[in-house]
Amino acid sequence: MPDSQSSRRERILVVDDSEMNRSILADMLSEKFDVTEAEDGEVALEILSRQSHIFSLVLLDIVMPRKDGFDVLTEMNRTGLIEELPVIMVSAETASSQIERAYELGATDFIMRPFDASIVYRRVLNTIFLYAKQRKLIGVIEQQMDEKEQDSSMMVDILSHIVEFRNGESGLHILHVRTITDFLLRKLVKKTSRYPIAEADIPVISLASALHDIGKIGIDDHILNKPGKLTAEEFAVMKSHSVIGANMLQGLTAYKDKPLVKYACEICRWHHERWNGKGYPDGLAGDDIPVTAQIVALADVYDALTSERVYKPALPAEKAKEMILNGECGDFNPLLLECFSEEFDNIRAMFTGSISENFAHREVRNLAVAAINPKAVTASERTLKLLDYERMKHDFYAQLTDEIQFEYNVESDILRFNQFGANKLGVDCEIINPAANSVLAEQLGDKWFDILGHILAGTTPQSCEYRRECQLSLNGEMRWYSVIMRVIWTEDAEPTISDVIGKMVDVNSTHVAMCQLKEKSMRDPLTGLLNREGIKEELVHKFDKFPARKYAVAVFDIDDFKNANDEYGHLFGDKVLQELAERLLHSTRVHDLCARIGGDEFLIVFDYDGDYDIHSIVARVYKALCGKVDTFDLSVSMGVAEMTSVDQSFQQLFNKADIALYVCKDNGKRSYKFYDVSMGDTVPQ
Amino acid sequence: MTLQQCYQALDGNYDDVIGRLRSERLVQKFVLKFTDDGSYDLLLRSIQEGNAQEAFRAAHTIKGMCQNLSFTALGKSSAALTEALRGGSLDGCQQYLPQVKADYERTVASIAEYARSLD
Numbered sequence: 001m002p003d004s005q006s007s008r009r010e011r012i013l014v015v016d017d018s019e020m021n022r023s024i025l026a027d028m029l030s031e032k033f034d035v036t037e038a039e040d041g042e043v044a045l046e047i048l049s050r051q052s053h054i055f056s057l058v059l060l061d062i063v064m065p066r067k068d069g070f071d072v073l074t075e076m077n078r079t080g081l082i083e084e085l086p087v088i089m090v091s092a093e094t095a096s097s098q099i100e101r102a103y104e105l106g107a108t109d110f111i112m113r114p115f116d117a118s119i120v121y122r123r124v125l126n127t128i129f130l131y132a133k134q135r136k137l138i139g140v141i142e143q144q145m146d147e148k149e150q151d152s153s154m155m156v157d158i159l160s161h162i163v164e165f166r167n168g169e170s171g172l173h174i175l176h177v178r179t180i181t182d183f184l185l186r187k188l189v190k191k192t193s194r195y196p197i198a199e200a201d202i203p204v205i206s207l208a209s210a211l212h213d214i215g216k217i218g219i220d221d222h223i224l225n226k227p228g229k230l231t232a233e234e235f236a237v238m239k240s241h242s243v244i245g246a247n248m249l250q251g252l253t254a255y256k257d258k259p260l261v262k263y264a265c266e267i268c269r270w271h272h273e274r275w276n277g278k279g280y281p282d283g284l285a286g287d288d289i290p291v292t293a294q295i296v297a298l299a300d301v302y303d304a305l306t307s308e309r310v311y312k313p314a315l316p317a318e319k320a321k322e323m324i325l326n327g328e329c330g331d332f333n334p335l336l337l338e339c340f341s342e343e344f345d346n347i348r349a350m351f352t353g354s355i356s357e358n359f360a361h362r363e364v365r366n367l368a369v370a371a372i373n374p375k376a377v378t379a380s381e382r383t384l385k386l387l388d389y390e391r392m393k394h395d396f397y398a399q400l401t402d403e404i405q406f407e408y409n410v411e412s413d414i415l416r417f418n419q420f421g422a423n424k425l426g427v428d429c430e431i432i433n434p435a436a437n438s439v440l441a442e443q444l445g446d447k448w449f450d451i452l453g454h455i456l457a458g459t460t461p462q463s464c465e466y467r468r469e470c471q472l473s474l475n476g477e478m479r480w481y482s483v484i485m486r487v488i489w490t491e492d493a494e495p496t497i498s499d500v501i502g503k504m505v506d507v508n509s510t511h512v513a514m515c516q517l518k519e520k521s522m523r524d525p526l527t528g529l530l531n532r533e534g535i536k537e538e539l540v541h542k543f544d545k546f547p548a549r550k551y552a553v554a555v556f557d558i559d560d561f562k563n564a565n566d567e568y569g570h571l572f573g574d575k576v577l578q579e580l581a582e583r584l585l586h587s588t589r590v591h592d593l594c595a596r597i598g599g600d601e602f603l604i605v606f607d608y609d610g611d612y613d614i615h616s617i618v619a620r621v622y623k624a625l626c627g628k629v630d631t632f633d634l635s636v637s638m639g640v641a642e643m644t645s646v647d648q649s650f651q652q653l654f655n656k657a658d659i660a661l662y663v664c665k666d667n668g669k670r671s672y673k674f675y676d677v678s679m680g681d682t683v684p685q
Numbered sequence: 686m687t688l689q690q691c692y693q694a695l696d697g698n699y700d701d702v703i704g705r706l707r708s709e710r711l712v713q714k715f716v717l718k719f720t721d722d723g724s725y726d727l728l729l730r731s732i733q734e735g736n737a738q739e740a741f742r743a744a745h746t747i748k749g750m751c752q753n754l755s756f757t758a759l760g761k762s763s764a765a766l767t768e769a770l771r772g773g774s775l776d777g778c779q780q781y782l783p784q785v786k787a788d789y790e791r792t793v794a795s796i797a798e799y800a801r802s803l804d
Binding site: 019024027065 | 701704705706707711714715718719722724739741742745746748749750752753754755
């Protein structure tokens with residue numbers, strides 16, 4: 001469990017009758033966990049009955065003396081402990097019926113003997129982690145449900161208070177009725193299954209009970225607040241509040257199928273009916289009266305008796321109870337009267353404290369109970385099992401690859417690595433607040449966090465994948481990594497980033513190989529100079545990077561090279577080319593680019609500062625190129641074009657140099673010529 | 686005698702146990718502990734007293750320990766005996782017990798020899 005790892009070690013109960021088996025497990029786990037041992041099921045149950053809360057997990061053998069593993073599971077089911085405390089079976093049992101039975105009794109996992117130390121460790125860790133997560137989720141659900149309930153509860157309270165205040169009452173009446181209704185309902189569903197009331201409906205019905213007198217809004221003020229006894233006509237009008245209330249609620253067409261409205265409607269109409277049929281407005285009897293209305297009727301009567309009204313003082317609780325049980329306030333369902341008697345002490349106790357606080361407190365408790373209702377948990381346990389299985393599978397595959405895999409959760413600020421990644425980086429598998437982790441920062445360099453920040457800022461729910469090759473320093477060594485990430489967004493109306501998952505694959509060797517290949521493809525194999533493609537690419541870089549510098553282009557070829565080939569053979573021709581390349585490299589400077597762009601055709605791009613005189617540079621290079629190779633008298637013809645304005649492109653310079661080269665050849669070769677405008681702008685055919 | 690030789694002598698799988706438990710120190714510790722376990726005595730006593738259920742449990746424990754320690758031979762014979770006893774009758778004993786006895790004695794003797802060589 002990540003959030004408590006620092007503060008507290010988890011404790012595991014190991015139950016096995018063989019001392020050796022226990023100590024093997026204890027030894028495996030003792031590094032990360034505290035271990036308590038029990039030598040059979042009876043001892044285990046005894047320990048659990050005293051202090052189950054200190055354990056995060058049980059490792060349970062099946063075949064044991066006195067009480068076996070199934071006895072332990074059965075007992076844990078009886079007490080409900082199985083819902084909270086995960087159990088992993090560890091057994092040499094191979095019969096599938098036994099394994100199936102263990103799962104049916106709520107075991108989370110089954111580890112077969114002989115087991116592998118790291119697998120046991122991993123499964124224990126995963127199970128503990130999952131349960132911690134589940135507990136956290138239940139907490140979140142509880143809170144959200146609580147907030148929603150509180151909102152609607154508040155609206156109902158406001159509404160019913162309007163009625164109450166108009167009625168000249170304190171406003172406490174509806175709260176009392178609500179509380180009593182809640183008590184009686186819970187008692188009733190425990191007592192009998194006669195009424196189909198779901199646990200989840202109880203808070204809704206209690207809430208609906210607050211609306212029981214809402215019809216009074218339609219009753220004339222002077223009748224409603226008349227201090228003395230009502231006349232028969234006035235009483236008839238007063239009685240109509242039940243039907244008025246029900247009609248009002250039925251008029252809410254958009255909500256009339258909502259449970260709250262449905263219950264409120266029947267409560268409004270029938271909360272003055274009586275079990276013997278002598279109530280109003282419809283004279284219903286027995287269970288023809290909806291049970292919700294029966295309960296509210298009783299709650300209403302009790303609170304009216306114990307409260308002060310304009311026409312009467314408050315009666316003591318005992319007296320009110322007596323009157324109700326004696327049938328002095330009308331006839332009630334005997335079963336309900338039973339519930340009332342049994343809950344009487346609780347009801348009375350509630351009203352001595354601050355009722356609203358008590359009620360809020362009780363509601364929260366009930367919601368919490370609903371959230372961890374065993375049925376719901378059983379359903380999700382399958383999911384947990386599946387999750388556990390998926391995680392195991394994932395871990396297994398993750399172990400097999402040489403990839404650094406990671407998951408980052410924004411809310412918890414936890415970064416998890418797979419084992420390989422953690423080993424590679426020399427960090428723990430789980431890192432809380434990774435941005436502050438110095439080892440991580442040192443290993444990956446600041447660049448890594450820049451990338452992460454950039455990704456988080458740049459992705460959207462529509463485009464949430466990110467791939468890039470980048471150089472990272474790992475253990476002080478710069479290597480190329482392919483980084484692939486996926487950003488996971490929440491599914492809210494306004495999505496936010498919840499997680500980032502991804503991996504980093506070391507692609508250094510392929511990357512280097514690619515670079516070498518590319519480098520190779522740009523070079524002429526014979527001379528090692530750039531080839532035509534190579535110089536094009538280099539020029540693009542150069543012109544991009546330093547557009548303001550001055551450039552000159554020289555094109556040249558070897559005079560009478562064909563003769564050299566014919567006379568001395570091709571091998572000698574190659575030697576001449578190599579020698580020429582050598583001279584070229586020696587006479588030019590590092591910023592200049594030299595290329596062999598055809599058979600015996602070469603190109604120089606001079607990159608010179610304006611202060612230098614290009615003419616003297618060319619003269620020096622030209623001189624260096626010429627001179628005997630063995631007996632062959634090597635000379636070249638060269639055309640040069642210098643850049644006259646910055647907007648001249650390389651292609652234009654090249655064309656001009658080419659024109660100058662032709663002019664030079666026409667004039668008897670063995671020299672160089674600078675282009676000037678008199679040479680025109682086309683190459684002579 | 687090395688631990689590996691001890692495993693050879695008792696017909697166990699040394700590579701397997703090291704692969705699972707990851708540490709020679711651990712394996713040595715539990716191998717030496719094996720002789721202290723009372724399950725074998727319990728097995729013989731239970732069979733003598735005609736208590737099939739207790740005999741099953743004892744055989745099962747021996748099988749489990751052997752699986753943990755990769756004692757192949759004894760693991761195999763005790764597994765066969767466990768299955769024979771599972772039904773709650775001692776009928777299978779005659780057939781499987783002699784092999785368990787032989788394997789157990791060989792195992793214990795090998796461990797004892799290994800333990801002596803450590804002194």
